Amino acid sequence: xxxxxxxxxxxxxxxxxxxxxxxxxxxxxxxxxxxxxxxxxxxxxxxxxxxxxxxxxxxxxxxxxxxxxxxxxxxxxxxxxxxxxxxxxxxxxxxxxxxxxxxxxxxxxxxxxxxxxxxxxxxxxxxxxxxxxxxxxxxxxxxxxxxxxxxxxxxxxxxxxxxxxxxxxxxxxxxxxxxxxxxxxxxxxxxxxxxxxxxxxxxxxxxxxxxxxxxxxxxxxxxxxxxxxxxxxxxxxxxxxxxxxxxxxxxxxxxxxxxxxxxxxxxxxxxxxxxxxxxxxxxxxxxxxxxxxxxxxxxxxxxxxxxxxxxxxxxxxxxxxxxxxxxxxxxxxxxxxxxxxxxxxxxxxxxxxxxxxxxxxxxxxxxxxxxxxxxxxxxxxxxxxxxxxxxxxxxxxxxxxxxx
Amino acid sequence: xxxxxxxxxxxxxxxxxxxxxxxxxxxxxxxxxxxxxxxxxxxxxxxxxxxxxxxxxxxxxxxxxxxxxxxxxxxxxxxxxxxxxxxxxxxxxxxxxxxxxxxxxxxxxxxxxxxxxxxxxxxxxxxxxxxxxxxxxxxxxxxxxxxxxxxxxxxxxxxxxxxxxxxxxxxxxxxxxxxxxxxxxxxxxxxxxxxxxxxxxxxxxxxxxxxxxxxxxxxxxxxxxxxxxxxxxxxxxxxxxxxxxxxxxxxxxxxxxxxxxxxxxxxxxxxxxxxxxxxxxxxxxxxxxxxxxxxxxxxxxxxxxxxxxxxxxxxxxxxxxxxxxxxxxxxxxxxxxxxxxxxxxx
Numbered sequence: 001x002x003x004x005x006x007x008x009x010x011x012x013x014x015x016x017x018x019x020x021x022x023x024x025x026x027x028x029x030x031x032x033x034x035x036x037x038x039x040x041x042x043x044x045x046x047x048x049x050x051x052x053x054x055x056x057x058x059x060x061x062x063x064x065x066x067x068x069x070x071x072x073x074x075x076x077x078x079x080x081x082x083x084x085x086x087x088x089x090x091x092x093x094x095x096x097x098x099x100x101x102x103x104x105x106x107x108x109x110x111x112x113x114x115x116x117x118x119x120x121x122x123x124x125x126x127x128x129x130x131x132x133x134x135x136x137x138x139x140x141x142x143x144x145x146x147x148x149x150x151x152x153x154x155x156x157x158x159x160x161x162x163x164x165x166x167x168x169x170x171x172x173x174x175x176x177x178x179x180x181x182x183x184x185x186x187x188x189x190x191x192x193x194x195x196x197x198x199x200x201x202x203x204x205x206x207x208x209x210x211x212x213x214x215x216x217x218x219x220x221x222x223x224x225x226x227x228x229x230x231x232x233x234x235x236x237x238x239x240x241x242x243x244x245x246x247x248x249x250x251x252x253x254x255x256x257x258x259x260x261x262x263x264x265x266x267x268x269x270x271x272x273x274x275x276x277x278x279x280x281x282x283x284x285x286x287x288x289x290x291x292x293x294x295x296x297x298x299x300x301x302x303x304x305x306x307x308x309x310x311x312x313x314x315x316x317x318x319x320x321x322x323x324x325x326x327x328x329x330x331x332x333x334x335x336x337x338x339x340x341x342x343x344x345x346x347x348x349x350x351x352x353x354x355x356x357x358x359x360x361x362x363x364x365x366x367x368x369x370x371x372x373x374x375x376x377x378x379x380x381x382x383x384x385x386x387x388x389x390x391x392x393x394x395x396x397x398x399x400x401x402x403x404x
Numbered sequence: 405x406x407x408x409x410x411x412x413x414x415x416x417x418x419x420x421x422x423x424x425x426x427x428x429x430x431x432x433x434x435x436x437x438x439x440x441x442x443x444x445x446x447x448x449x450x451x452x453x454x455x456x457x458x459x460x461x462x463x464x465x466x467x468x469x470x471x472x473x474x475x476x477x478x479x480x481x482x483x484x485x486x487x488x489x490x491x492x493x494x495x496x497x498x499x500x501x502x503x504x505x506x507x508x509x510x511x512x513x514x515x516x517x518x519x520x521x522x523x524x525x526x527x528x529x530x531x532x533x534x535x536x537x538x539x540x541x542x543x544x545x546x547x548x549x550x551x552x553x554x555x556x557x558x559x560x561x562x563x564x565x566x567x568x569x570x571x572x573x574x575x576x577x578x579x580x581x582x583x584x585x586x587x588x589x590x591x592x593x594x595x596x597x598x599x600x601x602x603x604x605x606x607x608x609x610x611x612x613x614x615x616x617x618x619x620x621x622x623x624x625x626x627x628x629x630x631x632x633x634x635x636x637x638x639x640x641x642x643x644x645x646x647x648x649x650x651x652x653x654x655x656x657x658x659x660x661x662x663x664x665x666x667x668x669x670x671x672x673x674x675x676x677x678x679x680x681x682x683x684x685x686x687x688x689x690x691x692x693x694x695x696x697x698x699x700x701x702x703x704x705x706x707x708x709x710x711x712x713x714x715x716x717x718x719x720x721x722x723x724x725x726x727x728x729x730x731x732x733x734x735x736x737x738x739x740x741x742x743x744x745x746x747x748x749x750x
Binding site: 152156167170356366386 | 478479480539542543546547548549550551552553554556557558559560561563564565567568571677681684718721722724725728729731732735736739
């Protein structure tokens with residue numbers, strides 16, 4: 001069997017390309033909290049000067065990218081930590097965005113509730129609650145739905161689970177779209193305005209002198225808001241990963257039966273993964289709804305779930321730094337690189353718009369990544385060994401020795 | 405089967421009834437729903453059933469591709485819906501190439517449709533086998549989710565190829581005058597597209613059953629499905645057998661694509677996604693890996709879909725959501741499907 005003899009060589013090759021080891025060395029130079037502070041400082045500095053130095057367009061893209069980073073971090077909890085392939089993540093984006101739409105717009109004209117909102121919003125009919133409350137409400141509400149949608153999948157594993165989540169991801173936006181007279185068409189309450197969607201949505205507002213004008217002319221405050229949200233999500237991610245629950249997730253991912261035998265409560269652990277992953281998706285979704293000033297069912301298509309999944313996989317499933325990298329790279333490719341490539345089809349004698357086939361390009365990335373380097377660019381060490389079981393054992397690196 | 409020889413204590417009648425109900429719950433629920441609908445409005449229900457059976461034949465052809473592939477390598481070939489879409493596109497392009505229009509004489513259309521059918525089947529079959537070679541074979545020994553993710557990638561690639569090929573929905577020529585009334589059974593009007601779907605699908609299904617059940621290649625497929633390693637030891641070329649399975653699945657998807665084009669009269673790049681999920685539902689309903697089950701599942705899903713479309717407010721928008729809900733319910737509560745066979749997933 002020549003295949004067996006090849007394995008150590010192939011494994012060594014894999015180790016050589018990619019930035020895993022270099023990343024490990026660089027990360028070890030300073031303690032983690034120091035790197036965190038440096039990164040935060042740089043991000044704040046960029047927030048102050050970025051709009052003038054790198055341009056409005058790039059600044060706008062940065063805000064969107066940070067929101068995608070949150071989405072990817074949320075999906076990483078489900079896919080990367082707990083190992084449950086979720087193909088319907090867009091459902092939580094939709095739920096979060098719609099919560100923002102309901103509580104921060106004139107959608108429910110008959111209601112007249114205002115809570116800690118700007119002068120202008122106070123004069124409008126409808127529900128107007130402060131953004132900083134709504135994002136947490138959205139997070140809690142999506143967490144609830146994450147657990148509800150996750151519950152039926154608990155008995156499933158592998159690809160059946162993936163398909164069930166995909167089906168939920170298809171059903172949820174459609175239910176929103178068609179609930180123009182009450183949920184499921186029962187009653188009279190218009191939940192979504194159908195295909196038009198909910199617009200406009202209130203801006204974030206803080207009752208602090210000097211900050212009342214948030215986002216009126218200047219998009220800079222949105223940046224600080226999303227940066228604060230990302231910091232919070234990131235902090236939760238690190239703490240969760242190293243917690244008892246985080247270790248339980250990894251145990252379940254590696255071997256469900258063994259984990260259960262060791263006393264891990266599978267139902268609870270999986271439901272927490274769904275709920276927390278969903279909560280982060282809803283949290284980010286509420287922000288995106290507010291930032292784009294519209295909540296529209298056309299935003300919630302299967303392609304988005306795959307886009308976020310692509311970020312997680314390209315960066316490195318289960319590795320927080322990798323997932324952030326994946327989100328930043330893909331989001332920026334989507335925004336800046338693809339429009340630049342419009343000359344390519346012409347050059348090879350075809351006539352089409354590269355941005356129109358962006359999902360096809362992400363599909364291609366997903367495919368090549370899975371075939372060539374399933375562990376991503378900055379792999380999580382345990383995940384990498386799981387994915388190359390057998391090949392790497394020849395190197396003497398085993399799951400028992402590798403730290404998470 | 406040793407247990408059969410031991411005399412079993414007779415279970416109490418209540419328990420036997422409960423067992424029967426839980427084993428046959430899908431049949432009972434579906435039959436009951438149909439009966440209620442039929443009593444409410446016999447004519448419309450009969451119409452729905454007829455429409456459902458005829459679109460169900462298309463779903464059955466696609467579902468067979470899922471079931472064949474899942475049966476042999478336990479992979480949900482996510483790109484299968486797109487293979488169907490490409491088959492449909494090929495057939496529509498071939499009509500133009502062969503000069504077939506609605507004005508062509510019926511005899512010429514009948515003669516022309518045969519090569520078009522064969523060529524679109526071949527295109528889809530070869531495409532499906534190539535997908536297997538490029539995207540799935542390198543991951544044969546990877547964890548199970550890796551090929552599923554590449555399958556999604558493949559599906560997106562093909563969908564965008566379709567988008568470049570036909571950016572807008574295109575009309576397929578109404579070669580068979582699909583809505584023309586032919587005859588009536590119990591007051592239900594049978595139109596030409598129903599008959600067309602039947603005369604293309606039934607021979608293909610019989611051929612497939614014969615191929616898998618009676619030929620040497622079919623035997624190799626069944627052996628590989630049972631145990632790939634043992635099959636290899638018995639001298640079966642496992643890789644080639646898997647490739648052949650994908651080819652067969654693709655051939656059926658191509659035929660389904662042609663029928664769908666003539667049935668629906670428009671083709672567009674995103675039709676594969678929904679069709680794929682509906683057909684996958686059918687495959688799961690019939691018990692994935694079970695060929696006859698996939699056909700029965702396809703027909704039932706067709707009826708469910710048509711009934712939802714005609715009975716619900718805003719039905720054509722709700723119908724996919726209804727089908728996906730059925731999918732979730734079956735996967736969660738009855739992963740073995742209608743015939744209750746053990747699946748490796750369950």
